[in-house]
Amino acid sequence: MRKKLVIGNWKMNGGRATNARLLADVVSRVSGADGIDIAVCVPFPYLGNTSQHLFGCRVGLGAQDINEHESGAFTGEVSGSMLIDFDCHFVLVGHSERRDLFGETNERVAAKFEAALKSGLEPVLCVGETLAQRNAGQTNEVVFEQLQAVVDRVGVSRLQDGVIAYEPVWAIGTGETASPAQAQAVHLALRDYIRALDSQTANDVQILYGGSVKADNALSLFSEPDIDGGLIGGASLDADSFSAVCLSAKAAS
Ligand code: 13P
Numbered sequence: 001m002r003k004k005l006v007i008g009n010w011k012m013n014g015g016r017a018t019n020a021r022l023l024a025d026v027v028s029r030v031s032g033a034d035g036i037d038i039a040v041c042v043p044f045p046y047l048g049n050t051s052q053h054l055f056g057c058r059v060g061l062g063a064q065d066i067n068e069h070e071s072g073a074f075t076g077e078v079s080g081s082m083l084i085d086f087d088c089h090f091v092l093v094g095h096s097e098r099r100d101l102f103g104e105t106n107e108r109v110a111a112k113f114e115a116a117l118k119s120g121l122e123p124v125l126c127v128g129e130t131l132a133q134r135n136a137g138q139t140n141e142v143v144f145e146q147l148q149a150v151v152d153r154v155g156v157s158r159l160q161d162g163v164i165a166y167e168p169v170w171a172i173g174t175g176e177t178a179s180p181a182q183a184q185a186v187h188l189a190l191r192d193y194i195r196a197l198d199s200q201t202a203n204d205v206q207i208l209y210g211g212s213v214k215a216d217n218a219l220s221l222f223s224e225p226d227i228d229g230g231l232i233g234g235a236s237l238d239a240d241s242f243s244a245v246c247l248s249a250k251a252a253s
Pocket of ligand 1: 234
Protein backbone atom coordinates (compact mmCIF):
# COMPACT_ATOMS: atom_id res chain seq x y z
CA MET A 1 0.00 0.00 0.00
CA ARG A 2 1.46 3.35 -1.03
CA LYS A 3 1.55 6.01 1.66
CA LYS A 4 -0.05 9.37 0.90
CA LEU A 5 2.33 12.31 0.62
CA VAL A 6 1.56 16.03 0.57
CA ILE A 7 4.31 18.48 -0.38
CA GLY A 8 3.95 22.25 -0.27
CA ASN A 9 5.85 24.20 -2.93
CA TRP A 10 6.20 27.75 -1.68
CA LYS A 11 7.78 28.88 -4.97
CA MET A 12 9.34 32.38 -4.64
CA ASN A 13 7.21 33.41 -1.67
CA GLY A 14 7.84 34.01 2.00
CA GLY A 15 9.86 36.04 4.45
CA ARG A 16 11.49 35.27 7.79
CA ALA A 17 8.59 36.49 9.96
CA THR A 18 5.74 35.10 7.84
CA ASN A 19 7.52 31.74 7.42
CA ALA A 20 7.88 31.32 11.19
CA ARG A 21 4.15 31.89 11.72
CA LEU A 22 3.15 29.70 8.79
CA LEU A 23 5.37 26.81 9.89
CA ALA A 24 4.21 26.99 13.52
CA ASP A 25 0.55 27.02 12.44
CA VAL A 26 1.01 24.19 9.93
CA VAL A 27 2.87 22.00 12.42
CA SER A 28 0.18 22.42 15.08
CA ARG A 29 -2.70 21.88 12.64
CA VAL A 30 -1.38 18.73 10.94
CA SER A 31 -0.72 16.92 14.20
CA GLY A 32 -3.84 14.79 13.58
CA ALA A 33 -2.75 13.80 10.08
CA ASP A 34 -0.82 10.73 11.18
CA GLY A 35 -0.06 7.95 8.72
CA ILE A 36 0.78 10.30 5.84
CA ASP A 37 3.97 12.17 4.96
CA ILE A 38 4.10 15.96 4.75
CA ALA A 39 6.87 18.28 3.58
CA VAL A 40 7.46 21.85 2.45
CA CYS A 41 9.84 22.96 -0.33
CA VAL A 42 11.05 26.43 0.54
CA PRO A 43 13.29 28.98 -1.25
CA PHE A 44 17.04 28.34 -0.75
CA PRO A 45 17.71 31.27 1.65
CA TYR A 46 15.12 29.97 4.10
CA LEU A 47 16.33 26.36 4.27
CA GLY A 48 18.45 26.94 7.37
CA ASN A 49 15.75 28.67 9.36
CA THR A 50 13.04 26.29 8.22
CA SER A 51 15.19 23.32 9.15
CA GLN A 52 15.48 24.73 12.69
CA HIS A 53 11.73 25.37 12.88
CA LEU A 54 10.94 21.85 11.73
CA PHE A 55 13.55 20.07 13.89
CA GLY A 56 11.87 17.09 15.54
CA CYS A 57 8.57 17.80 13.73
CA ARG A 58 6.77 15.44 11.42
CA VAL A 59 6.87 17.96 8.56
CA GLY A 60 9.85 17.28 6.30
CA LEU A 61 11.95 19.75 4.34
CA GLY A 62 12.69 20.07 0.65
CA ALA A 63 14.21 22.44 -1.89
CA GLN A 64 12.79 23.58 -5.22
CA ASP A 65 15.78 22.94 -7.46
CA ILE A 66 19.27 21.41 -7.53
CA ASN A 67 22.27 21.82 -9.79
CA GLU A 68 23.39 18.61 -11.49
CA HIS A 69 27.06 19.17 -10.62
CA GLU A 70 28.62 18.31 -7.27
CA SER A 71 30.55 21.55 -6.81
CA GLY A 72 32.61 24.10 -8.71
CA ALA A 73 32.34 27.23 -10.79
CA PHE A 74 28.56 27.47 -11.17
CA THR A 75 27.76 30.92 -9.81
CA GLY A 76 24.37 31.15 -8.17
CA GLU A 77 23.74 27.42 -8.15
CA VAL A 78 23.17 25.01 -5.25
CA SER A 79 24.38 21.40 -5.06
CA GLY A 80 22.81 18.31 -3.58
CA SER A 81 25.36 18.07 -0.77
CA MET A 82 24.47 21.63 0.27
CA LEU A 83 20.80 20.67 0.45
CA ILE A 84 21.71 17.64 2.57
CA ASP A 85 23.71 19.98 4.84
CA PHE A 86 20.45 21.83 5.52
CA ASP A 87 18.50 18.64 6.30
CA CYS A 88 16.56 18.52 3.04
CA HIS A 89 14.91 15.24 2.26
CA PHE A 90 13.14 16.18 -0.99
CA VAL A 91 14.07 18.28 -3.99
CA LEU A 92 11.78 19.22 -6.88
CA VAL A 93 13.20 18.61 -10.33
CA GLY A 94 11.70 19.71 -13.62
CA HIS A 95 8.91 21.87 -12.27
CA SER A 96 7.08 23.33 -15.29
CA GLU A 97 8.18 26.82 -14.26
CA ARG A 98 11.82 25.68 -14.46
CA ARG A 99 11.21 23.99 -17.81
CA ASP A 100 9.26 26.91 -19.27
CA LEU A 101 10.90 30.02 -17.75
CA PHE A 102 14.46 28.71 -17.38
CA GLY A 103 14.70 26.42 -20.39
CA GLU A 104 15.30 23.14 -18.60
CA THR A 105 15.24 20.25 -21.06
CA ASN A 106 14.19 16.67 -20.32
CA GLU A 107 17.87 15.69 -20.38
CA ARG A 108 18.87 18.37 -17.86
CA VAL A 109 16.00 17.40 -15.59
CA ALA A 110 17.14 13.78 -15.78
CA ALA A 111 20.69 14.86 -14.82
CA LYS A 112 19.25 16.72 -11.83
CA PHE A 113 17.22 13.66 -10.84
CA GLU A 114 20.39 11.58 -10.90
CA ALA A 115 22.36 14.21 -8.95
CA ALA A 116 19.65 14.25 -6.27
CA LEU A 117 19.79 10.46 -5.91
CA LYS A 118 23.60 10.54 -5.69
CA SER A 119 23.39 13.10 -2.89
CA GLY A 120 20.88 11.00 -0.93
CA LEU A 121 17.93 13.28 -1.65
CA GLU A 122 14.51 12.11 -2.78
CA PRO A 123 13.81 13.84 -6.11
CA VAL A 124 10.25 14.82 -7.00
CA LEU A 125 10.06 14.62 -10.80
CA CYS A 126 7.44 17.02 -12.14
CA VAL A 127 5.81 16.18 -15.46
CA GLY A 128 2.86 17.70 -17.25
CA GLU A 129 1.43 19.00 -20.50
CA THR A 130 0.42 22.49 -21.62
CA LEU A 131 -3.14 23.29 -22.63
CA ALA A 132 -2.17 23.30 -26.31
CA GLN A 133 -0.61 19.85 -25.93
CA ARG A 134 -3.73 18.55 -24.14
CA ASN A 135 -6.00 19.99 -26.82
CA ALA A 136 -3.85 18.35 -29.47
CA GLY A 137 -4.28 14.98 -27.74
CA GLN A 138 -0.59 14.83 -26.80
CA THR A 139 -0.86 14.56 -23.00
CA ASN A 140 0.39 11.00 -22.63
CA GLU A 141 3.10 11.41 -25.25
CA VAL A 142 4.47 14.49 -23.44
CA VAL A 143 4.52 13.01 -19.94
CA PHE A 144 5.94 9.68 -21.18
CA GLU A 145 8.78 11.52 -22.91
CA GLN A 146 9.53 13.51 -19.75
CA LEU A 147 9.55 10.30 -17.72
CA GLN A 148 11.53 8.27 -20.26
CA ALA A 149 14.43 10.77 -20.16
CA VAL A 150 14.84 9.99 -16.44
CA VAL A 151 14.47 6.24 -17.01
CA ASP A 152 17.16 6.43 -19.71
CA ARG A 153 19.50 8.16 -17.28
CA VAL A 154 19.01 6.23 -14.02
CA GLY A 155 17.09 3.06 -14.93
CA VAL A 156 13.45 2.35 -14.20
CA SER A 157 13.91 0.85 -10.72
CA ARG A 158 15.45 4.08 -9.40
CA LEU A 159 12.09 5.81 -9.89
CA GLN A 160 11.15 4.17 -6.58
CA ASP A 161 13.79 6.25 -4.84
CA GLY A 162 11.96 9.38 -5.90
CA VAL A 163 8.42 10.61 -6.41
CA ILE A 164 6.57 11.59 -9.59
CA ALA A 165 4.29 14.63 -9.62
CA TYR A 166 1.82 15.05 -12.47
CA GLU A 167 1.18 18.76 -12.81
CA PRO A 168 -0.79 19.80 -15.89
CA VAL A 169 0.62 23.23 -16.77
CA TRP A 170 -2.86 24.59 -17.51
CA ALA A 171 -3.96 23.82 -13.94
CA ILE A 172 -1.03 25.48 -12.15
CA GLY A 173 -1.98 28.69 -10.40
CA THR A 174 -5.03 29.10 -12.64
CA GLY A 175 -7.73 27.93 -10.26
CA GLU A 176 -8.63 25.37 -12.92
CA THR A 177 -8.04 21.88 -11.52
CA ALA A 178 -7.96 18.70 -13.53
CA SER A 179 -11.07 16.75 -12.59
CA PRO A 180 -10.39 13.67 -10.48
CA ALA A 181 -11.17 11.53 -13.54
CA GLN A 182 -8.82 13.53 -15.81
CA ALA A 183 -6.00 13.35 -13.27
CA GLN A 184 -6.58 9.66 -12.53
CA ALA A 185 -6.44 8.85 -16.26
CA VAL A 186 -2.95 10.37 -16.59
CA HIS A 187 -1.73 8.83 -13.31
CA LEU A 188 -2.89 5.42 -14.50
CA ALA A 189 -1.28 5.95 -17.90
CA LEU A 190 2.02 6.84 -16.18
CA ARG A 191 1.79 3.82 -13.92
CA ASP A 192 0.97 1.53 -16.85
CA TYR A 193 3.90 2.95 -18.80
CA ILE A 194 6.19 2.11 -15.87
CA ARG A 195 4.49 -1.28 -15.40
CA ALA A 196 5.51 -2.27 -18.92
CA LEU A 197 9.13 -1.77 -17.81
CA ASP A 198 9.00 -2.99 -14.19
CA SER A 199 5.83 -3.96 -12.34
CA GLN A 200 7.30 -3.66 -8.83
CA THR A 201 8.35 -0.07 -9.48
CA ALA A 202 4.93 0.70 -10.95
CA ASN A 203 3.22 -0.59 -7.81
CA ASP A 204 5.54 1.21 -5.39
CA VAL A 205 6.21 4.64 -6.90
CA GLN A 206 4.15 7.49 -5.48
CA ILE A 207 2.50 9.72 -8.09
CA LEU A 208 1.29 13.06 -6.74
CA TYR A 209 -1.13 15.43 -8.44
CA GLY A 210 -0.46 19.17 -8.55
CA GLY A 211 -2.40 22.08 -10.01
CA SER A 212 -4.86 24.23 -8.05
CA VAL A 213 -5.34 21.66 -5.28
CA LYS A 214 -7.37 23.28 -2.51
CA ALA A 215 -9.20 22.24 0.63
CA ASP A 216 -12.42 21.73 -1.31
CA ASN A 217 -11.11 19.50 -4.11
CA ALA A 218 -8.30 17.59 -2.36
CA LEU A 219 -10.38 14.73 -0.98
CA SER A 220 -11.94 13.81 -4.33
CA LEU A 221 -8.55 13.92 -6.09
CA PHE A 222 -6.73 11.95 -3.39
CA SER A 223 -9.46 9.31 -3.32
CA GLU A 224 -8.56 8.19 -6.85
CA PRO A 225 -6.68 4.88 -6.80
CA ASP A 226 -3.53 6.12 -8.56
CA ILE A 227 -3.28 9.55 -6.91
CA ASP A 228 -0.97 9.22 -3.91
CA GLY A 229 -1.16 12.78 -2.65
CA GLY A 230 -0.46 16.28 -3.87
CA LEU A 231 2.11 18.92 -4.73
CA ILE A 232 0.53 22.11 -3.49
CA GLY A 233 1.43 25.64 -4.60
CA GLY A 234 -0.81 28.55 -3.57
CA ALA A 235 -2.71 26.65 -0.89
CA SER A 236 0.55 25.74 0.87
CA LEU A 237 1.06 29.42 1.77
CA ASP A 238 -1.95 29.42 4.07
CA ALA A 239 -1.87 27.23 7.17
CA ASP A 240 -5.62 26.56 7.20
CA SER A 241 -5.70 25.56 3.54
CA PHE A 242 -2.54 23.47 3.63
CA SER A 243 -3.52 21.60 6.78
CA ALA A 244 -7.00 20.97 5.34
CA VAL A 245 -5.35 19.46 2.24
CA CYS A 246 -3.14 17.29 4.47
CA LEU A 247 -6.15 16.12 6.49
CA SER A 248 -7.91 15.25 3.21
CA ALA A 249 -4.94 13.05 2.29
CA LYS A 250 -5.28 11.30 5.63
CA ALA A 251 -9.03 10.87 5.09
CA ALA A 252 -8.38 9.36 1.65
CA SER A 253 -5.68 6.98 2.90
P1 13P B 1 -0.88 25.76 -7.52
O1 13P B 1 -1.33 24.80 -6.41
O2 13P B 1 -0.74 27.16 -7.03
O3 13P B 1 -1.73 25.62 -8.73
O4 13P B 1 0.59 25.31 -7.94
C1 13P B 1 0.84 23.98 -8.21
C2 13P B 1 2.30 23.80 -8.34
O5 13P B 1 2.91 24.29 -9.27
C3 13P B 1 3.01 23.06 -7.28
O6 13P B 1 4.30 22.74 -7.65
